[in-house]
Amino acid sequence: MTMAETQFAAHDHDEALESFVDKWRARWPEWAVAQVFVPAAQRPIALAWASLLQELTDAAWGGSDARPGEAKLAWWGEELQGWALGRRRHPLGAALQRQPAPWAQLASALPALRESRERPRDRADAVAALQPFARAVAATEAVLFEAPFEPAIPAVTAGLLHARLAQMGESAVPLGLLAVAGDHGPRRAWNGELLAHWPALAGARPRRIWSALARQRLSRGDAGLPLPPWATLLTAWRSAR
Template sequence: MIELVEQGAVLQGFIDKWLAVQPQQRVALAFVDGRRYPGHVALAALEQELLGAAYGIREPQVAVAKLNWWAEELAGAAASGGRHPLTQVLFDDERAHAIASDLWLAPVLAAMAQLEQGSAADFAVQFDAAMPLHGALAALETAWWYGSAASPARAARVATLNHLLYALLRLEQDAERDRLPLPMARLARHGLSRTQLRAPSEARQQAVKAQLDDLLASWRGSATLAGPLSVFRALESRHGSKLAQRAARTDDALATLQAGQPHAGLATALQAWHAARAWQRQLS
C-alpha cells in the first residue's frame, strides 16, 4: 500500500509539471477524468517531459543524454511495460500497443535532431523547423485519442503554433540563446540586435506584433485542415490564439503575452466543455 501511494505521488509530480506550464488544463481535467482516462493525462505529461528536455536544458550533451534515455525507454516499453511512471501508465493501456513503435520514437528523434538548430531566417523556415518535433507529438496524441486512421494535420499545425507563441513570450530570457524566438529577417527589418531584445522599444513592439500577425494568420488557416484535436490540444490552441489576438492589439504586446490571461473563468470552462463534446462525438 505504501509503495502504491509513493508511486501515485511520483506520477502526480509529473502531472503537476505539465499543469504548471498549462494551468488552463486543470479545467479540462473536469471533462477528461484522470481516473477513467489515466493514459490521456499521462501522455500530456510525457509530452511536457520531452519538451522540457528539448528546450529547457541549456547544455546540449545533457539534453542528448536525457533524450537517449527516453528513446531506450519508449523503444522497450511495449515488451517491458516501462520503467518510468508515465510509461508504465501508458503501456498498461491497450492503446499504447496498438500504436506503431515509430510513432512513439518519432518525437524523441525529432527532439534530438533539432538541438543544434540556430535562429531561423524567416517565419516560414522557423515554422518548418519546429514542425517535426511538434508534429510528431501531435501524431502520437491523435493516434492515442482517435486511432491511427485519424489525420494529425490540424493538431500538428496548432501544436507548432503554440510552441512558437510560448517561445515568443520568453524573448527577453532567451535573447542570448542560439535559437532566437524571432527570425533573423524580422530582426534585420526592425534594426534589432540581441541586446535590444531585452528592453521595450518601438522597434521591438513592431517586431513582436509582426510575429503575432504571422502566427494568427497561420492559426486561422488551421481551421481548414483535416483531423480532430484532443481536448487538451483544443483548449491549448484556443487559449494561445486568444492570447495572441489580445497581445496584438496592445501597445506592449510582449508584456501582454507574459502576463497571460485568466485560465479558470467561465469562458475556459465552456471551451473545455465544447472540446470534450467534440471528442465524444468523434468517438461515437
C-alpha cells in the same frame, strides 16, 4: 517484497507520476476548468500524455546549454523504444506504456525535435523542422484517443510552435523577424504570425481544447500567460463541440 513494501513502493510510484503531471498543470492551470469537456475515461491519459510532451519539449528547448537536454532526449528515446517492447522505467509509463500507440515512431522522431532548438529562418522553416515530431505526436494521439491522424498534424504543429515561443521567448523568433523594432517587437511579431496562420481545430477532443487554449493565449498577446476561468470555460466549450 512484503505486502507493506509493495504498497509503499506503489505509493512512491503514484507520487512520482503526480509530480510530473503537476508540472504540466502548473503551466496549464486552465485544464482544471477545461477538462470537464473531455470524457472522464480519457482524462488520466490526456494528463499523462500532455506531461510527456512537456518533458520532451523541455528537454529539447530548455536551458542555455543544449547538452543536458540532448542527454535527456537520448534517454527518452531508449525509454520509448522500451515501451514498444513492453518495458517501462519512467512513472509516466504507468499511464501510457500499455496503450497500443506507436512509441517506437515517437522515439525515432526525437532527433528532429532536438534539432528544432535551432532558430528557424522563417515560419515555413519552423514548421518543416517540427514535421517529423508533429506527425509522430498526431499518430500517437490517433491511437490514444481514437481520432483521425492526418487532419490533426497542423494543429499539433501549431501547438508545438506555441509551446516553443512560451518556453524560449525571443530565442524562438525566426531570423526574418529579428529586425522588427520596438520593445519585444520580434516576439510580438512572431506571436502575431502564429496567430494569423493558426489552423482549424482538428483531432481528438483533448487536442482541440489544447489548440484552442493556445490560440486564445496568443490572441491576448502572451503565449505563456494563462487565461482567466471564464475565457477558459467558453474556449473549451466551443472547441469540444
